[in-house]
Structures are given as C-alpha cells and as structure tokens.
Amino acid sequence: MTIRSHIRTRLTLWYVAIFGLLFAAYICTACFLEYWQLKQQLYHAEIQDMETVQGLLHFTPDGQVSLHEEYFNRPESRFLLDRLLEVLDLNGRVLFRNRRLDGNTLGNRGLPGEGVNGFSPRSLRLADGTPVLVVSHVHVLEQTTVLIRLAYSTEPLRLQTLHFLLLLTLVAPIALIAAGFAGYRFAIKVLDPLEQMARLTERITARRLNERIPVKNPDDELGHMALVLNGLLERLQQAFEKLQRFTSDVSHELRTPLAAIRSVGEVGLQEERDAEKYRDIIGSMLEEVAKLTTMIDTLLTIAHAESGAIQLRKTTFALMDLVHEAVAVVGVLAEDKKQTISVQGDQGAIVIADRNFLRMALVNLLDNAVKYSPSGSNIEITLRRDGAESGPGHFVELAIRDQGPGIPENAQQRVFDRFYRLDEARSRDSGGFGLGLPIAKWAVEVHGGSISVKTASPTGAIFCIKLPSREAARD
Ligand code: ADP
Numbered sequence: 001m002t003i004r005s006h007i008r009t010r011l012t013l014w015y016v017a018i019f020g021l022l023f024a025a026y027i028c029t030a031c032f033l034e035y036w037q038l039k040q041q042l043y044h045a046e047i048q049d050m051e052t053v054q055g056l057l058h059f060t061p062d063g064q065v066s067l068h069e070e071y072f073n074r075p076e077s078r079f080l081l082d083r084l085l086e087v088l089d090l091n092g093r094v095l096f097r098n099r100r101l102d103g104n105t106l107g108n109r110g111l112p113g114e115g116v117n118g119f120s121p122r123s124l125r126l127a128d129g130t131p132v133l134v135v136s137h138v139h140v141l142e143q144t145t146v147l148i149r150l151a152y153s154t155e156p157l158r159l160q161t162l163h164f165l166l167l168l169t170l171v172a173p174i175a176l177i178a179a180g181f182a183g184y185r186f187a188i189k190v191l192d193p194l195e196q197m198a199r200l201t202e203r204i205t206a207r208r209l210n211e212r213i214p215v216k217n218p219d220d221e222l223g224h225m226a227l228v229l230n231g232l233l234e235r236l237q238q239a240f241e242k243l244q245r246f247t248s249d250v251s252h253e254l255r256t257p258l259a260a261i262r263s264v265g266e267v268g269l270q271e272e273r274d275a276e277k278y279r280d281i282i283g284s285m286l287e288e289v290a291k292l293t294t295m296i297d298t299l300l301t302i303a304h305a306e307s308g309a310i311q312l313r314k315t316t317f318a319l320m321d322l323v324h325e326a327v328a329v330v331g332v333l334a335e336d337k338k339q340t341i342s343v344q345g346d347q348g349a350i351v352i353a354d355r356n357f358l359r360m361a362l363v364n365l366l367d368n369a370v371k372y373s374p375s376g377s378n379i380e381i382t383l384r385r386d387g388a389e390s391g392p393g394h395f396v397e398l399a400i401r402d403q404g405p406g407i408p409e410n411a412q413q414r415v416f417d418r419f420y421r422l423d424e425a426r427s428r429d430s431g432g433f434g435l436g437l438p439i440a441k442w443a444v445e446v447h448g449g450s451i452s453v454k455t456a457s458p459t460g461a462i463f464c465i466k467l468p469s470r471e472a473a474r475d
Contacts, residue, residue, distance in 0.1 A: 008187045015183030020176055027168045035161040039133065042152060046135040047119050050150050053085065054139050057096070057148070065096035065141065084132065084151040087141075095146060106134050106149040114138075115147055123154070131155060193222045201229065209237040249419040253295060253433055257288045264288070298435045302418070305442045312354040312446065316470060319349045319358075319396055320383055326362035327381070330370050337375040341366070345383030349396040350470040353447045358467075361440035361451075362398075365463045368436060369402035373460070377403035385469060395449075395466045403460045412453050416441045 056068040065087045084106060087096035092109030104126040114120055115136035122134045134151040197213055204211050212230045217223040268281035304310050320343075327341050334341055351358075369379045379402050386395040407415055407422065414420050419434040444451045449467035456462045 008184065008191060011187035011190070012180055012183040015186070016176055016180045019179040019183070020172075023172060023175055027165065027172070030168065031161050031165045034164050035157060038157040038160060039154065042133055042154065042157065043121050043135065046121075046133065046150055046152060049083065050119060050135055050137055050148065053083075053150060054137075054141075054148065057087065057139075057141055057146075059142050059144070063095075065146065067096070067098070082153055084153075086149040086151075088147045088149070090145055090147070102128075104128060104130075106132070106151050110136070110138075110147045115149075131158070197222070197226060197229070204233065206240065209233060209240055246418065250299065253419060254292070257292050257295075261285050261288045295433045295435065298433065298439065302435065302439060302442070305439075305446070310357075310446075312357065314352050314354055316350060316352045317355060318347060319351050319398065319467070320345065320347050322355060322359055323362065323381055323383060323398070326359055326366055329359075329363050330366040333367065333370045334379070337370060337373075339370060339373060339375065339377055339379060341379045341381065343381045343383075345381070345398075346385050346396075349383055349385050351396055351447075351467050352470050353467065357443040358447070361443035361465070364436035364440045365400050365465075368432075369400055369404070369461075369463075371432070373402040373404035379403075386466070394469045394472045396469045398465045398467075399462055401456050401460060401462045403456075406455045406459055406461045407453050409455065412455075415453060416451070 053067070057065055058068065060066045067085070082100055083098070084101050084104075085096065085098040086094065086101065086106045088110060089095055090110070094105075097105070106126075107122075107124070114122075115138040119135045119137050122136065123131065124134060125131050131154045132151040133154050134149055136147060136149045139146055139148050193216070200211075200213050212233060213226045215223050215226045215230070218227055264281055264285050268278065273281075323343055327343060331341070366379070366381075373379060379400065382399045382401075384397055386397055411420075411422055415422070416437045417434075418438045420437075421432060421434040441451050444465050444467065447467055449465060451463065451465050453461055453463050
C-alpha cells in the first residue's frame with residue numbers, strides 16, 4: 001500500500017471514528033430525552049388520575065376507605081394500566097391498598113412534607129423489584145385528612161426507551177458505512193490537488209527547472225504550498241544556472257593556460273634544442289602552472305566562502321593598522337612601477353572583523369590599483385568615520401583612489417562578478433582571472449559591510465569599502 005493510500009485510509013478511519021463517537025453521543029442523549037419525556041407524560045397522567053381517584057374515594061362504616069366500584073380504569077395513556085393505590089391516615093395507618101399492589105407498599109409512614117404542597121413525585125422500587133413513579137397528595141376526605149399515594153410502573157417506559165435505543169443502534173452500522181464511504185470520497189477529493197502537485201513536481205527535472213506548479217487559489221493552504229514549492233524551484237533554478245555559468249566559466253578559464261602550456265611544450269618538442277632553451281620552455285610552462293594553481297586556490301576559497309564553511313575569527317583592531325599591512329604587501333609591486341601610495345585618515349577607526357579576510361580584500365584592491373595605474377602615478381588611501389559619534393548605523397569608510405583608466409559606469413556593478421574583466425587580454429597578461437574583486441566583495445559583505453566603485457576625476461577609479469564601526473557591530 002502506498003503512502004498516499006495510507007493517508008487516505010487514515011483520514012477515512014478518523015472520520016468514521018469521530019462520526020461514530022458523535023453518533024453514540026447522539027443515541028445516548030436521544031434515549032435519555034426520550035425516557036425523560038415519557039416520565040413527564042406519566043407524571044402528568046398520574047396527577048389527572050389522582051384527581052379522578054380523589055372523587056371516588058369514600059369511608060366505609062368500619063373506618064376504612066374504599067374506591068367506588070363504578071369507576072373503570074380509562075387510561076389516557078397506554079402506560080396507565082396498572083394503577084397502584086395506597087391511602088394512609090396521618091398516623092401512617094393504612095386505610096386502603098388496592099389489589100394490584102399485591103401486598104407491596106408504596107412506603108410506610110408519610111415522609112416529611114410529602115404531598116402537602118400539590119403533588120410530589122418520587123421514584124422507588126417495590127419489594128418485588130418493580131420500578132414505579134409515585135405521586136403523593138394530601139387530601140381531605142369527608143373531614144379526615146389522608147395521604148393518597150398513586151403509582152404506576154415505569155417498566156413500560158424503560159422498555160419503550162430500550163426499543164428506541166435498539167432502533168437507533170440498528171441504524172448505526174448503516175450510518176457508519178455511509179460515513180466511511182463519504183469520508184473516503186472526501187479524502188480523495190482533498191488529496192487530489194496534492195496528488196496533482198506531486199505528479200507535476202515529478203515531471204520537473206534539472207532540464208525543466210523553469211516549470212512551475214499552477215496556483216489555483218493563492219489564499220488557501222494548497223495554493224500557499226504551491227507558492228512555497230514554486231519559490232523553492234525558483235531558488236533551485238537560480239542556483240543551478242549559477243552553477244552552470246560557473247562551470248562553463250571555469251572550463252573557459254582553464255582552457256587558455258592549459259592551451260598555452262600545451263603549445264609551449266609542443267613547440268619545445270618540435271626540434272632539438274640546447275639545455276638553456278629547454279630551461280626557458282620549462283620555466284614558461286611552470287609560470288602557467290603557477291597561474292593555474294593560484295586560480296584554483298582562489299576558486300577553492302570562493303567555494304568555501306559561498307558554502308558558509310568559513311568560520312570568521314573576529315578581533316577588534318584599528319583599520320589603519322591593517323591598511324599599513326596591506327600597503328606593505330603591495331609595496332614592492334608599486335616600487336617596481338615607481339608608484340607612491342599615500343595613506344591618511346582616522347587612526348581611531350576601530351572595527352571588529354576577521355583580520356585575514358579583510359587584509360585579503362584590501363590587498364586585492366591595492367593590487368588592482370597598482371596593476372591598472374600607470375607608472376609613476378599616485379594611489380591615495382583615505383580612512384574616515386561616518387559621523388564623529390559612535391552608535392548604530394555608523395560606518396568606517398575606506399577609499400582607495402588610483403589614477404588608472406577607471407571603470408566605466410556600465411561595468412561598475414559587473415566588475416564584482418566572477419571572471420569579469422574589462423580588458424581580458426591585458427588583465428590575463430597581468431595574471432588576473434577576474435576573481436580578485438568577487439573575493440573582496442565577499443570578505444566585506446560577510447562583515448556586514450558593502451563595497452562599491454565610482455569614477456574619479458579627471459581619471460581613475462575609487463573603490464569604497466564601508467564597514468560597521470566597532471560600536472555599530474556590537475549592537
Ligand atoms: P583581475 O584579477 O582580473 O584584476 P578583479 O576581479 O580584481 O580581477 O578585477 C576585475 C576587473 O576589473 C579587472 O579585470 C579590471 O578590468 C577591472 N579593474 C579592477 N580594478 C581596477 C582598477 N583599479 N582600475 C581599472 N580597472 C580595474
């Protein structure tokens with residue numbers, strides 16, 4: 001049995017069980033009400049009968065009470081067949097007891113207050129076990145006050161109620177079968193949209209991630225579920241496309257250095273050369289291999305960063321110190337190009353961050369500034385706090401300005417995409433794969449900051465990093 005039919009069966013069983021319980025409760029209540037109503041009818045009939053009986057009682061010469069014989073039992077209710085009658089004087093002496101009582105008694109002496117105010121009802125069992133409903137009434141018969149007790153058996157009431165119960169119980173299996181059938185149909189109807197959804201989802205494969213589940217009513221639960229699934233598909237599609245782009249980008253990037261290695265090797269093998277020449281060939285092959293290794297290392301760092309596997313080791317430090325460290329790293333390259341790097345700004349700008357990752361971001365930006373700026377130019381680094389006072393929403397802003405060609409406005413967003421290069425040939429010659437800025441962006445954003453680039457005047461690029469200041473990071 002499949003899971004689907006499990007749910008269907010379970011729903012039906014639950015439905016039948018709840019229906020059964022409710023039906024049982026209904027039967028009990030109905031029987032109770034039926035019995036209560038019959039008893040009420042009996043009580044009223046007994047009162048009427050009592051009034052009739054009172055007119056027919058009379059004292060006999062020996063001081064006993066008797067019932068006029070001309071009275072015939074004309075019961076208004078079919079239960080009023082076996083009247084039991086007892087008359088006592090106030091001392092509890094029995095003045096009359098009818099034959100039907102057959103030696104039984106409806107109680108001995110009068111109870112306190114019995115029959116004084118109107119007709120007091122009381123249920124009791126006779127000595128032979130017959131359940132009866134007694135109505136007592138105090139009556140003045142020929143100047144003597146007597147207590148008249150009149151009773152009828154409630155056994156017929158019990159039988160009638162049992163009969164009623166039996167009838168309802170006989171209907172129960174039919175009702176339960178009908179409920180089960182209706183419940184099963186209902187479960188199928190409820191689960192049908194889910195089945196449809198499952199069938200549609202089954203059809204969606206990696207190649208058809210653009211398909212969506214139709215949303216009939218976005219406000220009901222199933223519509224909501226379809227929306228959630230569609231959201232999931234959307235995210236999957238985006239991730240899948242990103243992965244595909246990444247794979248094709250990586251293959252594309254690997255192809256060029258590999259082709260270079262291969263062609264250098266092939267040219268080297270074409271003719272006999274001296275050792276010096278072979279050393280040169282191996283040297284340039286190793287250079288390409290080194291570039292490949294760097295690229296793969298960088299890609300691994302990105303993959304790690306994106307999977308969230310990197311744990312930040314945050315410390316509190318002055319950003320200016322880190323700037324000086326990064327400048328020291330690229331200093332040699334700048335010196336080669338006779339460039340100067342000037343640093344100015346707020347020594348008190350403190351951040352809470354992972355020093356290594358922030359240093360990596362700064363080095364990447366400075367390395368680009370050196371790489372893409374002409375020889376003899378100046379690179380300016382300024383550091384300032386956004387607002388003198390500390391507090392939430394306050395940032396530390398670091399700007400790196402160079403005198404290179406700058407980045408055109410239409411590319412200012414895209415330079416942070418992986419493998420994006422403005423001038424592919426020039427960038428690759430200088431060892432770039434278009435991965436430096438994406439890594440810098442990740443390192444800044446993972447600290448709650450942002451990175452952007454704008455055009456400097458008259459020429460050059462200004463890369464801006466905004467990081468939450470220590471005070472803002474604490475909140
Ligand atoms: P790369 O390793 O190729 O430099 P990046 O991701 O660091 O990769 O930079 C992406 C592209 O952005 C570069 O190829 C270059 O075209 C451009 N770029 C980055 N920094 C600068 C800069 N300071 N001046 C001009 N162009 C830049």
